Amino acid sequence: MKNMTSRERLTAVLNGEKPDYLPWSPLVDYYFLSSWDSKKAASIIDASQELEFDLMERHVPTYSEPFGASLELVCTNDVKYESVREEDKIFNRYITPKGTVEEKRVTTEKIKYGFIKKHYIEDIEDLRIYKYVLENLEFKSMKEEFKKKDKEIGEAGIAVPSAPLTPIQQFLQFLIGLEKTVYMLMDHPEEMQEVLDLIHEKNKECYEIILDYPSDVVIPYEDTSTTVLSPNMYENYCMDYIDEYAELALAKDTKYITHMCGKLSKLIDQLAAGKMDGIDSMCPPTSGDLWPYDAREELGDKKIIIGGIEPASLQKLSVDEVKDYVMDLLKKMQPGYNFILSTGDATPHGTPIKNLWAVAEIRDKYGKFPLNI
Amino acid sequence: MAGMKVIGEKFKNDKIFVPGVLVAARAMNTGMEILKPKLIESGVQSAGKVVIGAVESDLHDVGKNLVAMMLEGAGFEVYDLGTDVPTEEFVKKAKEIDADIVGLSALLTTTMNEMGTIIEALEKAGIRDKVSVMVGGAPITEDFAQEISADFYAKDAAEASNVAKDIKKKIAS
Ligand code: B1M
Numbered sequence: 001m002k003n004m005t006s007r008e009r010l011t012a013v014l015n016g017e018k019p020d021y022l023p024w025s026p027l028v029d030y031y032f033l034s035s036w037d038s039k040k041a042a043s044i045i046d047a048s049q050e051l052e053f054d055l056m057e058r059h060v061p062t063y064s065e066p067f068g069a070s071l072e073l074v075c076t077n078d079v080k081y082e083s084v085r086e087e088d089k090i091f092n093r094y095i096t097p098k099g100t101v102e103e104k105r106v107t108t109e110k111i112k113y114g115f116i117k118k119h120y121i122e123d124i125e126d127l128r129i130y131k132y133v134l135e136n137l138e139f140k141s142m143k144e145e146f147k148k149k150d151k152e153i154g155e156a157g158i159a160v161p162s163a164p165l166t167p168i169q170q171f172l173q174f175l176i177g178l179e180k181t182v183y184m185l186m187d188h189p190e191e192m193q194e195v196l197d198l199i200h201e202k203n204k205e206c207y208e209i210i211l212d213y214p215s216d217v218v219i220p221y222e223d224t225s226t227t228v229l230s231p232n233m234y235e236n237y238c239m240d241y242i243d244e245y246a247e248l249a250l251a252k253d254t255k256y257i258t259h260m261c262g263k264l265s266k267l268i269d270q271l272a273a274g275k276m277d278g279i280d281s282m283c284p285p286t287s288g289d290l291w292p293y294d295a296r297e298e299l300g301d302k303k304i305i306i307g308g309i310e311p312a313s314l315q316k317l318s319v320d321e322v323k324d325y326v327m328d329l330l331k332k333m334q335p336g337y338n339f340i341l342s343t344g345d346a347t348p349h350g351t352p353i354k355n356l357w358a359v360a361e362i363r364d365k366y367g368k369f370p371l372n373i
Numbered sequence: 374m375a376g377m378k379v380i381g382e383k384f385k386n387d388k389i390f391v392p393g394v395l396v397a398a399r400a401m402n403t404g405m406e407i408l409k410p411k412l413i414e415s416g417v418q419s420a421g422k423v424v425i426g427a428v429e430s431d432l433h434d435v436g437k438n439l440v441a442m443m444l445e446g447a448g449f450e451v452y453d454l455g456t457d458v459p460t461e462e463f464v465k466k467a468k469e470i471d472a473d474i475v476g477l478s479a480l481l482t483t484t485m486n487e488m489g490t491i492i493e494a495l496e497k498a499g500i501r502d503k504v505s506v507m508v509g510g511a512p513i514t515e516d517f518a519q520e521i522s523a524d525f526y527a528k529d530a531a532e533a534s535n536v537a538k539d540i541k542k543k544i545a546s
């Protein structure tokens with residue numbers, strides 16, 4: 001018999017206490033929901049009830065790019081921001097006296113907010129304009145909105161605010177893109193470093209705001225992995241920043257868990273030495289390359305691991321195969337301390353509902369804590 | 374170009390990572406800009422013509438770009454159609470340039486089925502037996518490639534370049 005609510009169960013794990021059952025908390029967002037015909041789940045909260053999982057609702061109350069943080073960006077002085085929609089395209093611009101930087105996004109039926117077709121920064125001139133934007137950027141807390149959503153979730157789970165990405169990830173994911181980031185770091189190392197440092201300062205302002213939200217945990221959507229980065233780049237551009245942010249969180253008694261959904265096996269030593277409290281969306285092969293039980297050996301017992309199920313497998317396997325997959329994972333994770341069973345990133349569009357129920361069934365049958373299968 | 378082969382092998386064996394491949398590819402391209410006119414002048418032929426792109430609704434291009442770079446490094450003439458490429462674009466370009474290889478990349482389980490549609494369209498356009506279709510991307514497997522009647526599957530960029538060279542050898546023999 002379960003004797004904790006989803007909120008209590010997740011909170012227990014995040015605080016290093018014993019849950020009644022292992023939490024099952026897949027990353028469900030509108031990518032998956034948009035493929036679900038059922039009228040039963042108009043929201044992620046509905047989905048958690050219908051599919052019987054412990055909800056960790058991400059990006060509450062929002063996800064403001066390019067920082068990737070749950071707060072509002074405010075342009076000040078003579079910097080203006082505009083967003084213009086033309087059919088399936090969205091143009092986002094920062095207009096400054098030094099010039100304009102613009103990103104172009106393309107929307108699709110499934111992905112309404114669009115994907116970047118052209119980044120804000122394409123050359124050194126754009127970098128200089130963006131630096132001016134940063135110098136005139138402020139942040140506004142969305143604590144009240146966070147509290148409202150958290151209340152709405154109630155005992156179904158917890159709301160999690162997103163913390164800003166490391167500066168290099170903001171370059172890679174939103175501002176410059178991978179290829180040009182690599183080349184600009186080679187061609188303009190000083191100016192790039194100046195902007196990285198400035199983003200870092202801005203990030204600290206973001207942390208001050210977000211760590212004031214009533215949450216036990218913050219997650220930056222780092223996506224750092226050797227899928228796109230090298231261990232060297234992690235060491236040079238991520239590690240120290242992550243440690244510094246983890247310390248800020250620690251000072252506010254908040255867990256700092258980095259979302260890292262790609263290949264991590266080649267970063268395992270750096271992650272073990274890192275100050276983050278845990279890793280979110282740890283993904284096994286083939287999208288990722290690290291099973292939580294292998295990670296556990298390297299990371300030790302203290303770090304929280306969230307993940308373990310490869311999203312593509314969850315979508316493609318049969319119900320029986322899903323059950324075997326999860327059983328095997330739970331067996332190898334026994335006794336299950338500091339572990340939240342989840343997907344290694346977003347539950348895919350079109351994942352069969354019966355596969356998600358299959359995970360819930362195995363968790364209910366064998367997930368009593370401490371695991372003893 | 375021989376350097377890119379070394380890079381490809383190192384990348385395959387996790388000795389270097391994506392940023393390293395990008396740096397090497399840029400060095401190669403800089404060299405090629407100087408060499409290209411001289412190679413054309415002296416009558417050196419390209420290894421073959423490749424049309425490549427990420428299939429419709431797929432916007433992931435990092436892997437596809439690496440494959441394109443490795444193919445260029447192996448001496449192929451590469452026509453990169455970018456991302457979210459509609460089926461008819463692949464067919465049109467393959468016809469227009471008389472391609473030897475059509476390379477399809479997909480990173481999403483929701484877009485990988487587009488690959489089968491493109492192969493059917495190449496068939497309908499009457500050029501299926503003139504081009505070899507190579508597929509790849511994180512969710513793609515050898516089995517899936519066979520299922521959709523693709524000719525070749527490559528797991529990574531280094532393998533893609535080796536496969537392309539094999540295809541050319543087969544055509545030549
Ligand atoms: C022609 O012959 C060949 C031969 C070999 C070929 C080939 C062609 N093409 C590739 N290869 C092979 O060679 C390459 C080099 O060795 C290899 O290429 P890869 O592309 O595999 O590898 C690259 C070198 C590096 N790999 C990558 O660059 C992909 C990395 C991950 C993190 C990723 C990224 C970066 C992005 N994403 Co996306 N993304 C993920 C990826 C997670 C992961 N762990 O892989 C994946 C692929 N994404 C996913 C998702 C869900 C999505 N993404 C989306 C968007 C994005 C970004 C735009 C943010 C960004 C792409 C930026 C860009 N310019 O490409 C969305 C879809 C957008 C769209 N319509 O395409 C969105 C739907 C997210 C959302 N909820 O909105 C997941 C797919 C799951 C699934 N079931 O399909 C995903 C696995 C993440 C996850 N863990 O869940 C081989 O596969």
